[in-house]
Amino acid sequence: xxxxxxxxxxxxxVIFNIVDGKLKVLLIKRGVKPFRGSWAIPGGFVREDExxxxxxxRELYEETGVENSYLEQLYTFGDTGRDPRGRVISVAYMAxxxxxxxxxxxxxDASDVKWFDIEDLPDLAFDHKKIFDxxxxxxxxxxxxxxxxxxxxxxxxxxxxxxxxxxxxFDRKIDKRNFRKKVLGLGILKEVGxxxxxxxxxxxxxxxxxxxxxxxxxxxx
Amino acid sequence: xxxxxxxxxxxxxVIFNIVDGKLKVLLIKRGVKPFRGSWAIPGGFVREDExxxxxxxRELYEETGVENSYLEQLYTFGDTGRDPRGRVISVAYMAxxxxxxxxxxxxxDASDVKWFDIEDLPDLAFDHKKIFDxxxxxxxxxxxxxxxxxxxxxxxxxxxxxxxxxxxxFDRKIDKRNFRKKVLGLGILKEVGxxxxxxxxxxxxxxxxxxxxxxxxxxxx
DNA sequence: ACAAAAGTGTTGAGAGTACACCCATGC
DNA sequence: GCATGGGTGTACTCTCAACACTTTTGT
Numbered sequence: 001x002x003x004x005x006x007x008x009x010x011x012x013x014v015i016f017n018i019v020d021g022k023l024k025v026l027l028i029k030r031g032v033k034p035f036r037g038s039w040a041i042p043g044g045f046v047r048e049d050e051x052x053x054x055x056x057x058r059e060l061y062e063e064t065g066v067e068n069s070y071l072e073q074l075y076t077f078g079d080t081g082r083d084p085r086g087r088v089i090s091v092a093y094m095a096x097x098x099x100x101x102x103x104x105x106x107x108x109d110a111s112d113v114k115w116f117d118i119e120d121l122p123d124l125a126f127d128h129k130k131i132f133d134x135x136x137x138x139x140x141x142x143x144x145x146x147x148x149x150x151x152x153x154x155x156x157x158x159x160x161x162x163x164x165x166x167x168x169x170f171d172r173k174i175d176k177r178n179f180r181k182k183v184l185g186l187g188i189l190k191e192v193g194x195x196x197x198x199x200x201x202x203x204x205x206x207x208x209x210x211x212x213x214x215x216x217x218x219x220x221x
Numbered sequence: 222x223x224x225x226x227x228x229x230x231x232x233x234x235v236i237f238n239i240v241d242g243k244l245k246v247l248l249i250k251r252g253v254k255p256f257r258g259s260w261a262i263p264g265g266f267v268r269e270d271e272x273x274x275x276x277x278x279r280e281l282y283e284e285t286g287v288e289n290s291y292l293e294q295l296y297t298f299g300d301t302g303r304d305p306r307g308r309v310i311s312v313a314y315m316a317x318x319x320x321x322x323x324x325x326x327x328x329x330d331a332s333d334v335k336w337f338d339i340e341d342l343p344d345l346a347f348d349h350k351k352i353f354d355x356x357x358x359x360x361x362x363x364x365x366x367x368x369x370x371x372x373x374x375x376x377x378x379x380x381x382x383x384x385x386x387x388x389x390x391f392d393r394k395i396d397k398r399n400f401r402k403k404v405l406g407l408g409i410l411k412e413v414g415x416x417x418x419x420x421x422x423x424x425x426x427x428x429x430x431x432x433x434x435x436x437x438x439x440x441x442x
Numbered sequence: 443a444c445a446a447a448a449g450t451g452t453t454g455a456g457a458g459t460a461c462a463c464c465c466a467t468g469c
Numbered sequence: 470g471c472a473t474g475g476g477t478g479t480a481c482t483c484t485c486a487a488c489a490c491t492t493t494t495g496t
Contacts, residue, residue: 379475380476381474381475397477398476398477398478401477416475419474420472420473421474421475422475422476423474424474424476425475425476
């Protein structure tokens with residue numbers, strides 16, 4: 001066990017969200033060295049008595065107040081030299097925050113925390129640009145091949161809202177009829193009422209049928 | 222950096238191969254405590270000056286003598302309590318060995334090393350059963366969605382041999398005409414001669430066209 | 443009446459699947 | 470000549486993509 005110098009291990013979480021019709025990612029401004037003043041993906045050292053996943057959950061909660069959100073391990077970045085402090089291995093996670101539940105708060109070692117449009121990112125500390133690129137690729141893949149899109153919406157949502165989420169993530173228009181046909185064809189949604197107080201024809205609201213409320217692996221184009 | 226107790230990090234490699242028409246995985250018999258005498262997935266501690274991927278490459282080479290084989294990071298297993306020695310985080314990799322290049326050798330802390338039929342595994346040390354299950358799932362997924370099947374065959378191979386690889390991995394018959402149509406339709410193979418010295422009609426041999434010799438991401442059912 | 447988003451079907455193209463016979467070689 | 474795997478084409482089904490108009494509500 002002690003024949004080898006032991007590396008430090010961090011859990012870093014790429015947190016996505018949709019704000020003002022744009023796909024955003026949460027970054028913190030580092031308040032400590034190295035890279036003090038640079039923007040970075042939130043994260044921190046894994047504690048001794050803490051599972052990896054729990055560490056990621058904790059980081060997510062500390063930055064956003066979000067719990068029980070979608071959270072998935074992405075990849076582990078462990079090149080020598082990726083951190084000037086020494087050997088640091090980063091286990092990267094990806095999270096999707098429900099906008100309605102987010103309450104930002106800069107954690108102890110961050111001087112600022114902010115949502116950035118993914119088209120307009122600042123330079124990132126360490127190899128965090130690489131981590132972000134990987135996360136975005138995985139996010140789009142997930143949206144394409146699973147029903148993960150639900151997880152940024154409130155429990156009850158309209159098909160229009162869901163379609164908008166997909167259009168934002170893929171940055172292109174989707175045909176309304178094909179989209180609805182496919183989503184409803186999955187048979188995992190149930191009608192749970194209609195919108196109220198809107199200045200146009202109210203949309204039906206849907207929610208996931210019971211049993212499908214965990215993360216799904218159904219194809220969705 | 223030193224505010225946190227630092228975990229140990231291992232790179233463990235699930236090495237697959239096809240031997241005698243069966244899908245096999247390489248296991249070592251542990252020669253040291255804990256789990257001395259148990260079978261386990263080969264792996265070892267990541268060295269201070271070694272990239273994660275290099276550590277996995279080294280483990281692969283130490284057990285099998287194989288270099289430049291297909292090697293991919295799978296997942297990082299880091300629950301507390303997964304190793305009785307203390308906090309050990311395992312970065313799991315998956316490898317495909319070209320049978321023709323394998324030369325087994327038990328490394329220093331293993332008393333035996335052997336290919337096991339994946340249908341007939343012994344009990345595994347630590348949480349290695351979980352790692353193996355994950356690796357097998359990923360292997361099948363990779364075969365389904367990429368052209369990775371080539372990487373267990375010699376540079377020059379027949380379509381029959383390739384089909385057999387797919388049938389072994391998926392454990393079912395595949396229609397010969399459909400298979401050939403799809404593989405050739407990808408346009409990534411070139412004819413490079415014919416078999417010799419076989420007791421039946423000699424098959425054409427193919428190899429990957431130049432430029433496709435790295436791992437491909439083309440769909441293949 | 444008008445603005446705004448909701449809702450609704452059909453058609454054509456391409457991909458995937460099922461299916462059976464002749465061919466070249468070594469023994 | 471026979472055993473063994475190599476090699477070939479067609480028809481059906483299903484999924485995906487393209488495409489435009491009517492409906493409901495609030496103002």
